[in-house]
Amino acid sequence: MLPITIFRTDPDLVEKRLADKGETSAIAPLLELDQQIRQLTTELNNMRAERNSTSEEIARLKRAQADAGDMITSMRRLSERIKGEEGRLAELQTRLKAALELIPNLPHASVPVGKDEKDNVVVRHWGPAPDFDFKLENHLDLGTKLGLFDFDRGSKIAGSGFPLYTGLGARLERGLINFMLDFHVERGFTEIFPPFMTRYESSLTTGQLPKFAEDMYRTEPDELYLIPTAEVPVTNIHRDEILDEGELPRFYTAYSACFRREAGSYGKDTRGFLRLHQFNKVELVKFVRPDDSYDELETLTAQAEAILQTLGLHYRVLELCSGDLSFAAAKCYDLEIWAPGEEKWLEVSSCSNFESFQARRGNIRYRREADKKVDFLHTLNGSGVATPRLLVALLETYQTPDGTVRLPEVLVPYVGQKELK
């Protein structure tokens, strides 16, 4: 949520920055609403001041056993008017709040302006692209022959997009999760195992609701929302809290299953692991002082990259252009790994700085040491990383001519063997 004050002070700039992000709705109606609210507030204030002072006068008269009949009758009329105006004000405020909840965050000044993913900037590559002297198989053929997963039966159980991992595949999936969690914990992140469903307010904090309700699974009688990422529960750990500045930064890592309806993306990447309704992910979340958040974004990205480096996977880092930024993000790096069988770059992580956008929505604050004032902190998160596409790149990168898959050294203890065969 953006503070209404920035719309007042520099509406043209805000409108331009929103347009850079592809947000077309005009902000003039917002300012109009704000103007009405402030005018009405002033009028109400005056009426309330009168009511308050007269009430005190009445109390004084009553205590002195004097008659206050006239005052009471005139106050009756004033109170009626106040009640009416309060109703109007509440309605205006509800409208403004609802409108503000639908306005995305502004892109940071350093973000390249662009329309869509074609305008994203490749910041760096890591490692050489793997080189093969035999004909590659894609992950689906490989994994199916090795018995790692069974999409047909997954579909029978839950529908397409719900993968069923089997045998060594299930073991590998669990091993990947454990490896990543251990990795992050060793580097200073606190491990969290969060709820996989949240209430409405929690999903409002991170920005999924109200705008993207159709992307979420919702349970009918209880109105709980299945999380699309551990970002949601973990960010809400500190909702409605005030942290001491000395407690910052706080780093969390959490595994969760992630549930996404992927409404509107039917027919896109339907094959295999590229786009799923349920997948596993290890997430990184940071709560930091506002001054530190851009440095923290760099180290967060490096932390996610370190996973890929340790697994020896060729990847690249993209800086998202303004038009490709997600709703809540001010700046974002995507990590894409190379899948040699698919011959595609696959996104496995988005590392974002939300500045105070989520903190405002979730009322997550900190108390500054210098002046003891309370202010919104900054939140960041990044995947570290999502498993399905990681699995794709692993299988395709480490396949051998005889159809087996050699495992990177670090995974061997987690899987209990050196190769998949």
Add this chain to the structure above:
RNA sequence: GGAGAGGUGGCCGAGCUGGCUGAAGGCGCUCGCCUGCUAAGUGAGUAAGGGGUGUUGAGCCCCUUCCAGGGUUCGAAUCCCUGCCUCUCCGCCA
């Protein structure tokens, strides 16, 4: 699923026979005194948000906020209704 308790400031916790209670008391925190240091003691201060004015962060004035929404009333933290949330006990269950 059944029964009950409760939601007050950074925290704990009074108030709940309606009117100097924006809220006692305590803890914590800040500044000062005291002390060789620490502890103890002691004095003062200590919620947030908004509007106006000044004008640019000195101040001054006003309003709102005791879970949320509605009602009663000249006036509600205090009375009534609805909702949400938390906790306890019982039942069921991994």
